[in-house]
Amino acid sequence: MSDDPAREPTGEPAWNDHGPLRFRVEATCSDNHARLGTVETPHGSFSTPAFMPVATAAAMKGVLPSQVEALGAEIILNNAYHLMLRPGIDLIESFGGTHRFMRWDRPVLTDSGGYQAFSMSDINAIDDDGVSFRSFVDGSKVHLGPESSMRVQNAIGADIIMAFDDCPPSPHARHGAGSPRAKLPTPRDWSARMDQAHERTVRWLERCREAHARSADQALFGIVQGGTDLDRRTASVDAICSIDQPGYAIGGVAVGEGPELIEKVVRHTAPRLPRDRPRYLMGVGYERDIVMAVASGIDMFDCVLPTRNGRMASVFTRNGPLRLRHARFKDDPAPIDDSCDCPACAGGFSRAYLRHCFRSDEMVGPILCSLHNLRHFQRLLLDIRTAIRENAWSSLAGRWPVLQAASDTVAE
Numbered sequence: 001m002s003d004d005p006a007r008e009p010t011g012e013p014a015w016n017d018h019g020p021l022r023f024r025v026e027a028t029c030s031d032n033h034a035r036l037g038t039v040e041t042p043h044g045s046f047s048t049p050a051f052m053p054v055a056t057a058a059a060m061k062g063v064l065p066s067q068v069e070a071l072g073a074e075i076i077l078n079n080a081y082h083l084m085l086r087p088g089i090d091l092i093e094s095f096g097g098t099h100r101f102m103r104w105d106r107p108v109l110t111d112s113g114g115y116q117a118f119s120m121s122d123i124n125a126i127d128d129d130g131v132s133f134r135s136f137v138d139g140s141k142v143h144l145g146p147e148s149s150m151r152v153q154n155a156i157g158a159d160i161i162m163a164f165d166d167c168p169p170s171p172h173a174r175h176g177a178g179s180p181r182a183k184l185p186t187p188r189d190w191s192a193r194m195d196q197a198h199e200r201t202v203r204w205l206e207r208c209r210e211a212h213a214r215s216a217d218q219a220l221f222g223i224v225q226g227g228t229d230l231d232r233r234t235a236s237v238d239a240i241c242s243i244d245q246p247g248y249a250i251g252g253v254a255v256g257e258g259p260e261l262i263e264k265v266v267r268h269t270a271p272r273l274p275r276d277r278p279r280y281l282m283g284v285g286y287e288r289d290i291v292m293a294v295a296s297g298i299d300m301f302d303c304v305l306p307t308r309n310g311r312m313a314s315v316f317t318r319n320g321p322l323r324l325r326h327a328r329f330k331d332d333p334a335p336i337d338d339s340c341d342c343p344a345c346a347g348g349f350s351r352a353y354l355r356h357c358f359r360s361d362e363m364v365g366p367i368l369c370s371l372h373n374l375r376h377f378q379r380l381l382l383d384i385r386t387a388i389r390e391n392a393w394s395s396l397a398g399r400w401p402v403l404q405a406a407s408d409t410v411a412e
Helices: 065-070 080-085 089-094 098-102 146-156 187-211 230-241 259-272 287-296 305-310 351-359 364-389 395-399
Strands: 016-018 021-028 035-041 044-048 050-053 076-079 108-111 124-127 130-134 141-144 160-162 219-224 247-250 279-281 300-303
Touching: 021 364, 035 364, 044 050, 050 076, 050 364, 076 080, 080 089, 080 108, 080 141, 080 146, 089 098, 089 146, 098 108, 108 146, 130 146, 141 146, 146 160, 146 187, 187 219, 187 230, 219 230, 230 259, 247 259, 259 279, 259 287, 287 364, 305 364, 351 364, 364 395
Parallel strands: 050 300, 076 108, 108 160, 160 219, 219 247, 247 279, 279 300
Antiparallel strands: 016 021, 021 035, 035 044, 124 130, 130 141
């Protein structure tokens, strides 16, 4: 753990072994904290900085695992909460884990389900033992805590698993967490809730470590909380990183606060995480957010944006997003992005054709737009890694005009 946010030293790359995970930093930028590296897991390696497409229920709608890999993804994310409810961990375990079940033989990371304690808070009860949910599948009561989250993730068999944490709602959100009708707590209540979340997250990490039954082949990451309070973030880094783990994540970001506050938290927190471990920023996000976070020293990202937006005819380009349902694309012969090599763009599919598919409810529209968006983010990460390798960080802005535009944020 480092209290000094100074830039990382350069030198010959060396592997750092932490249980089933190996990590090395291979290059750094002289302008910032950005770093290029490799993570090795039992199911292969992936380059960092890495963007992880989200296969929440062990699938991406309309996209095959082989296509995801061909688009450049080297690691994906599954969600333990959703897989626990459907199809159930017994079935996944009977197939030998998620890799065999979904036919993906590269690294997988699982979200612990802790975030659902925030995002589904209108149907749960949170206490010191975990969260009680009403299943969205059949309405039955389900309990998820540190021990049960470990059992679920051990059964799923992901290479990297996340500690069960308490992610409190943001005081900067427009409404209370999980429900537009929820009453916002007072500042004193927020402060007490943040302190409670900090204490629980530390205790729950200890319990997760004790309950983790597959530490020889699954790397457990701890999660730093603290909201937008930088003192709380520092305290969380100190407490979480004092519990030795193969990697660490920043949670509780992009849960209602604006991009300026997200940047403030990430720039403060990321360099304080251990230099010899992968650093994961959960649930972010848009291009500018990713570039900012890489410059702060983050190595890993996940977000639902590529496929979720693709299914709604919203596509990303180097110059900014396009909404293909708009009438101006009715007879547009251009591809989504003429610089892109995805199946939609390189395949010659026009904006006019894609708009037609959406208006006609043809599945090929959402599929092609999802493929394009997945490739868009992998191309961004390829260029980021090149900029770090060549120590040419300023070159990114010229190649990606969207980085000069305002960006949005999404939840983890």
